[in-house]
Amino acid sequence: MPTFVYMTRCDGCGHCVDICPSDIMHIDKKYRRALNIEPNMCWECYSCVKACPHQAIDVRGYADFAPLGHSVRVIRDEEKGTIAWKIKFRDGREKNFLSPITTKPWGSTIPDFRNEAEPTAEARNSELLAFEPESIRLDDGGLHTLESNNLELIEGVYY
Amino acid sequence: MSYKTIIEDNIDILVVGAGLGGTGAAYEARHWGRDKKVIIAEKANIDRSGAVAQGLYAINCYMGTRWGENNPEDHVRYARMDLMGMVREDLAFDMARHVDSAVHKFEEWGLPLMKDPKRAELPEGDLGKGAYMREGRWQIMIHGESYKPIVAEAAKVNADKTFNRIMVTHLLMDDAQDNRVAGAVGFNVRTGNYHVFKSKTVVVGAGGASNIFKPRSVGEGAGRVWYAPWSSGSAYGLLIEAGAKMTQMENRIVLARFKDGYGPVGAYFLHLKTYTQNAYGDEYESKWFPELAERVGKAYLDTENQHFSHKPIPTCLRNHAFISEVAAGRGPIHMVTVEAFQDPHLEEVGWENFLGMTVGQAVLWAATDIDPKYINPELTTSEPYVMGSHATGCGAWCSGPEDISGKIPEYFWGYNRMTTVDGLFGAGDSVGGTPHAFSSGSFTEGRLSAKAACKYIDDGKAEGINVSQKQIDDRKEQIFKPLETYTVGRNEIVGGTVSPSYILPFPGLQRLQKLMDEYAGGVTVQYMTNDKLLNMGLHKLKILEEDLEKVGAEDIHQLLRAWELKHRHRTSECVVHHTLFREETRWPGYYYRGDKMKLDDENWHVLTTSQRDRSTGEYKMEKQPLYHLVGDAEK
Numbered sequence: 001m002p003t004f005v006y007m008t009r010c011d012g013c014g015h016c017v018d019i020c021p022s023d024i025m026h027i028d029k030k031y032r033r034a035l036n037i038e039p040n041m042c043w044e045c046y047s048c049v050k051a052c053p054h055q056a057i058d059v060r061g062y063a064d065f066a067p068l069g070h071s072v073r074v075i076r077d078e079e080k081g082t083i084a085w086k087i088k089f090r091d092g093r094e095k096n097f098l099s100p101i102t103t104k105p106w107g108s109t110i111p112d113f114r115n116e117a118e119p120t121a122e123a124r125n126s127e128l129l130a131f132e133p134e135s136i137r138l139d140d141g142g143l144h145t146l147e148s149n150n151l152e153l154i155e156g157v158y159y
Numbered sequence: 160m161s162y163k164t165i166i167e168d169n170i171d172i173l174v175v176g177a178g179l180g181g182t183g184a185a186y187e188a189r190h191w192g193r194d195k196k197v198i199i200a201e202k203a204n205i206d207r208s209g210a211v212a213q214g215l216y217a218i219n220c221y222m223g224t225r226w227g228e229n230n231p232e233d234h235v236r237y238a239r240m241d242l243m244g245m246v247r248e249d250l251a252f253d254m255a256r257h258v259d260s261a262v263h264k265f266e267e268w269g270l271p272l273m274k275d276p277k278r279a280e281l282p283e284g285d286l287g288k289g290a291y292m293r294e295g296r297w298q299i300m301i302h303g304e305s306y307k308p309i310v311a312e313a314a315k316v317n318a319d320k321t322f323n324r325i326m327v328t329h330l331l332m333d334d335a336q337d338n339r340v341a342g343a344v345g346f347n348v349r350t351g352n353y354h355v356f357k358s359k360t361v362v363v364g365a366g367g368a369s370n371i372f373k374p375r376s377v378g379e380g381a382g383r384v385w386y387a388p389w390s391s392g393s394a395y396g397l398l399i400e401a402g403a404k405m406t407q408m409e410n411r412i413v414l415a416r417f418k419d420g421y422g423p424v425g426a427y428f429l430h431l432k433t434y435t436q437n438a439y440g441d442e443y444e445s446k447w448f449p450e451l452a453e454r455v456g457k458a459y460l461d462t463e464n465q466h467f468s469h470k471p472i473p474t475c476l477r478n479h480a481f482i483s484e485v486a487a488g489r490g491p492i493h494m495v496t497v498e499a500f501q502d503p504h505l506e507e508v509g510w511e512n513f514l515g516m517t518v519g520q521a522v523l524w525a526a527t528d529i530d531p532k533y534i535n536p537e538l539t540t541s542e543p544y545v546m547g548s549h550a551t552g553c554g555a556w557c558s559g560p561e562d563i564s565g566k567i568p569e570y571f572w573g574y575n576r577m578t579t580v581d582g583l584f585g586a587g588d589s590v591g592g593t594p595h596a597f598s599s600g601s602f603t604e605g606r607l608s609a610k611a612a613c614k615y616i617d618d619g620k621a622e623g624i625n626v627s628q629k630q631i632d633d634r635k636e637q638i639f640k641p642l643e644t645y646t647v648g649r650n651e652i653v654g655g656t657v658s659p660s661y662i663l664p665f666p667g668l669q670r671l672q673k674l675m676d677e678y679a680g681g682v683t684v685q686y687m688t689n690d691k692l693l694n695m696g697l698h699k700l701k702i703l704e705e706d707l708e709k710v711g712a713e714d715i716h717q718l719l720r721a722w723e724l725k726h727r728h729r730t731s732e733c734v735v736h737h738t739l740f741r742e743e744t745r746w747p748g749y750y751y752r753g754d755k756m757k758l759d760d761e762n763w764h765v766l767t768t769s770q771r772d773r774s775t776g777e778y779k780m781e782k783q784p785l786y787h788l789v790g791d792a793e794k
Contacts, residue, residue, distance in 0.1 A: 021203040040381040044519035045213035062380030066526035101305040104269030113189040130190035135260035137225040144256040158787035
């Protein structure tokens with residue numbers, strides 16, 4: 001289930017509302033804080049949990065099969081480029097995991113093609129995509145074709 | 160209604176839905192169309208939308224041609240075997256020959272791809288020594304929590320504008336020329352504003368369909384499905400309504416997954432080398448194969464020679480063994496994890512596999528004190544899903560690339576990945592006959608379609624498009640009708656959700672799911688159907704369609720759910736027509752035609768297509784020839 005929001009931690013900033021892929025995190029009009037308006041369409045994807053600057057959102061396992069008394073918490077740190085998970089079992093055991101989320105500073109590596117050289121007419125008329133064949137990194141530099149691989153399309157049952 | 164109408168005009172390429180397919184399209188469109196206007200319309204926020212929203216721990220389609228691992232034809236052979244022959248091999252080859260270049264770009268953009276230290280002797284690439292860590296022959300392992308935000312950046316940098324929170328409900332058609340697309344319309348799920356996108360071409364990168372069959376989870380947990388609950392079949396609903404020819408819509412998929420959480424099993428089987436057993440600790444799979452081989456034939460399951468030929472056993476047939484063993488009373492089926500999990504590295508991989516892409520499974524194990532180091536967890540088979548990018552090939556009938564498909568009229572009409580509607584292209588779930596594309600392949604398909612869309616425009620094919628004001632006005636009225644229906648009907652009753660004049664979207668969805676489950680081969684009937692059931696299902700779908708004219712929406716959020724339901728309904732209708740048309744059981748383990756239990760290569764070694772008449776709603780079903788590229792023997 002879905003996500004729920006701790007009343008004392010949420011300040012109604014709306015980051016979760018902005019990011020929820022299922023459009024179910026909304027701001028409660030009375031309390032001015034976030035809430036999950038449709039638990040049965042929540043995927044437990046944790047997008048809102050990761051986006052919350054105050055760790056105000058948590059997840060409680062789906063009531064149709066998960067007992068109470070557990071938690072899976074997360075801190076996603078964009079500056080460090082890591083994500084840290086803390087799993088607490090119902091019986092009190094804990095597991096901790098840490099993974100990288102990116103190897104490059106955000107927003108630094110993707111070119112705006114408008115600043116790059118125009119592709120040639122030859123490239124436009126070929127089967128090559130942007131940055132190919134270099135980006136396939138074949139030593140011989142070519143794109144595979146039926147001819148290069150001695151293949152032919154043949155109709156019929158082929159077994 | 161006080162909602163504004165916002166018109167975005169003179170668009171060259173409109174990308175509808177920006178998951179992995181749509182982001183690939185927006186990125187590539189800018190490369191070949193420097194001065195073209197590229198616009199994205201996405202239902203959620205493209206930083207976290209689509210099936211990869213919560214992350215992905217593997218890239219499931221990487222050839223490794225650079226490392227001498229696989230050539231494109233190897234992947235074609237694999238996908239063909241897995242789908243019992245039913246694959247558009249031209250499209251599959253085309254995707255496979257480009258897919259590595261997308262993966263190499265992902266790494267350049269910062270996606271952490273794991274390297275295999277044992278293969279450090281391999282030639283040095285641009286990004287460091289060694290080949291990627293293989294999970295299996297086609298999969299590589301990644302730390303993919305931020306996979307989607309990373310590719311979304313590529314799309315945002317290169318699109319002119321990204322409209323988030325737009326539910327695209329319909330494609331616009333050209334009033335000047337029949338069967339040509341002219342853009343799309345929808346509404347903003349936060350402001351309620353009506354959005355009109357007039358565009359020369361459209362790339363549909365929308366999602367396949369979860370939640371069209373009754374899910375195993377119920378109540379509060381109904382969103383715990385394997386495929387994202389926001390994948391509402393728009394990849395099909397939009398295209399079918401526009402009159403595009405569809406293919407392989409009968410090829411729904413059933414997944415074997417960890418019970419209740421739907422946690423992935425790929426890394427467990429392939430990297431952790433876990434295996435399954437029945438409740439009594441026995442290997443059960445192989446004992447179902449001799450009987451099954453009788454039904455599907457030796458070409459697909461050769462029980463004596465499979466270990467010599469090294470042909471993988473098709474996923475659906477393995478499902479068949481699972482389903483049969485449970486039906487025989489020897490369930491549950493367990494994944495044997497206690498051996499592998501003694502290795503701390505493998506234990507970490509096992510858990511991070513969930514945290515990186517299916518957190519709900521970790522939540523469930525924490526809640527139920529299941530530590531797979533000491534307990535072998537249960538598996539289950541899921542409800543069916545309809546999609547075109549995972550291990551199934553549902554979607555639109557699309558043109559192939561000229562150098563591969565050019566000589567075959569049924570496969571080629573000029574522009575790669577263009578549907579049978581002029582100017583309308585597909586990517587990811589919306590392209591039919593191309594299973595096993597997964598995330599990287601979907602991104603690649605988006606790239607291919609965007610390049611072709613640029614060419615289509617440059618060739619002058621999109622000249623003189625006209626969208627009448629009437630079309631825009633009619634769609635507006637249609638889109639907001641559920642709000643009107645609710646407002647009027649609500650006054651008849653004291654309160655609550657039960658009304659004689661309207662149904663709300665969620666009960667409507669439950670009705671669709673029950674119907675599809677019982678008549679089209681869902682979980683509660685053990686995936687079994689027949690011609691009688693399917694015909695009854697079609698009748699009930701027709702009546703549901705009438706009632707969906709009376710779907711009510713209390714607010715804009717419910718209006719979103721109403722239109723998702725309509726897309727799911729249209730998808731379901733097409734699935735039932737296709738299932739009825741293919742008179743055989745091609746994929747035992749995905750579904751069974753009880754009246755036609757044998758696979759019939761003599762009559763059905765063909766692809767199926769359907770086309771819905773835009774004015775009458777009638778479906779025209781056809782067989783299409785299947786062209787093969789490669790022999791079945793491994794080189």
